[in-house]
Amino acid sequence: MTDSTTCFSASDIEAMSKGFRTNFINSLSGFKAAALLGTTDGTTNNLAIMSSIVHVGANPPLLGMIMRPHTVQRDSLGNIKRQGVYTLNHVHTSWVDKAHQTSARYESNESEFDKVNLTPWYSNTFSAPYVAESAIKLGLKVAQHFTLCNKTEMVIGEVQQVFINEKYVDAEGYANIEHAGTACISGLDSYHSTSQIAQFSYAKPDQPLNKR
Amino acid sequence: MTDSTTCFSASDIEAMSKGFRTNFINSLSGFKAAALLGTTDGTTNNLAIMSSIVHVGANPPLLGMIMRPHTVQRDSLGNIKRQGVYTLNHVHTSWVDKAHQTSARYESNESEFDKVNLTPWYSNTFSAPYVAESAIKLGLKVAQHFTLCNKTEMVIGEVQQVFINEKYVDAEGYANIEHAGTACISGLDSYHSTSQIAQFSYAKPDQPLNKR
Structure with missing residues (x-):
């Protein structure tokens, strides 16, 4: 450790201004997926940027997300509760x-699709709207929904449909989201493209890693 | 939608081989934080790569992570349950x-710190080991711990300590993890560096976004 490293204690963090602390803590969890949450109330389509998505399991295929019920996410969360289905659509680096802009506080009867100029698209067998411009689109139904210790809500969804060009999926099942143009997020408002450093083989004790 | 986009249905996903499905679903959640989980049983220090970290809240400062109790994460999870504290250490792009390699199945009495040649470091006031080489180090204590619908476990920790060079933290609290060299992950085994595209101001309806 060099002298230039600072320790921020729990009381230092508590003493920060609300805005400073929000930016600071949101940065520290590392890079985050950038996806748009698509929902509908049957009349108005809702679209919301999400950065708190987490892989829960592959079999069954489950993704979790943390939502804040008293924020701009209120309408999306209400739609999920009523409809039981939603979409997650990868954000492309060319339209971050x-x-x-979907994070602006629009009225409940306004569709963020219209306001930010993205195109709703429907599959024949799913009632929530996808984002046509997304190279990777997931349709999910709610598998579990509960409240966490800080009153945020966790929604776990089971993947029902995946739309992706097979050219991005290799022989082992890896989807090359970098080639698909998927962006990532840090903090509340910073968007990033990526460059692959390496992809490794399954690690074994006392054997050198291979790149694959 | 172009003709080259394929729809994978729930039954298509279920019919995939285990390995293919694991790679596929793990890729679809988008880019993920790359952090090393540091724990100890009092004798042996454990270090495990984590890619399922999620921001839960800023006040109090809470991070969640999904853990698999019947995998190589077993020892780390046991240490967290017994000790109640753990560290998360950002992975640098130069040593992905x-x-x-920490994901190899080492014996319980072997320390991944030794095996992969990373250095345990302790603050005076925290019993779990940090990774000396990490530019951003977080010390957490368990705030909530429960089992999800697929038998994975979610651990939510409250941040007790943050070690970071203040040159990475701007006047608004944003920590520039890209400048700090933090890597990100896609799928199970692909590591990436990032390039900032833009950082935006708070979005408001019917006003153009500003970069900040």
């Missing part, structure tokens, strides 16, 4: 501005 | 190989 449109994705971020 | 060492980070990935």
Whole structure:
């Protein structure tokens, strides 16, 4: 450790201004997926940028997300509770501005699709709207929904449909989301492209890693 | 939608081989934080690569992670249950190989720190080991711990300590993890560096976004 490293204690963090602390803590969890949450109340389509998505399991295929019920996410969460289905659509590096603009506080009867100029698209067999411009689109139904210790809500969804060009999926099942143009997020408002450093083989004790 | 986009249904996903499905679903959640989980049983220090970290809240400062109790994460999870504290240490783009090698199935009495050649470091006031080489180090204590619908376990920790060079933290609290060299992950085994595209101001309806 060099002298230039600072220790922020729990009381230092508590003493930060609300805005400073929000930016600081949101940065520290590392890079985050950038996806748009698509929902509908049957009349108005809702679109919301999400950065708190987490892989829960592959069999069954489950993704979790943390939602804040008293924020701009209120309408999306209400739609999920009523409809039981939603979509997650990867944000492309070429339109991160449109994705971020969905975080503005629009009226409940206004569709963020219209406001940010993204296109709703429907599959024949799923009632929540997808984002046509997304190279990777997931349709999910709610598998579990509960409240966490800080009154945020965790929604776990089971993947029902995946739309992706097979050219991005290799022989082992890995989907090359970098080639598909997927962006990532840090903090509340910073968007990033990526460059692959390495992809490794399954690690075994006392054997050198191979790249694959 | 172009003709080249394929729809994978729930039954298509169920019919995939285990390995293919695991790679596929793990890729679809988007880019993920790359952090090393540091724990101890009092004798042996454990270090495990984590890619399922999620921001839960800023006040109090809470991070969640999904853990698999019947995998190589077993020892780390046992240490967390017994000790109640753990560290999360950002993985630097220059040593993603060492980070990935921690996923090998070492014996319970072997320390991954030794095996992958990373250095345990302790603060005076925290009993779990940090990774000296990490530019951003977080010390957490368990705030909530429960089992999810697929028998994985979610651990939510409250941040007790943050070690970071203040040169990475801007006047608004944003920690520039890209400048700090933090890597990100896609799928199970692909590591990436990032390039910032844009950082935006708070979005408001019917106003153009500003970069900040």
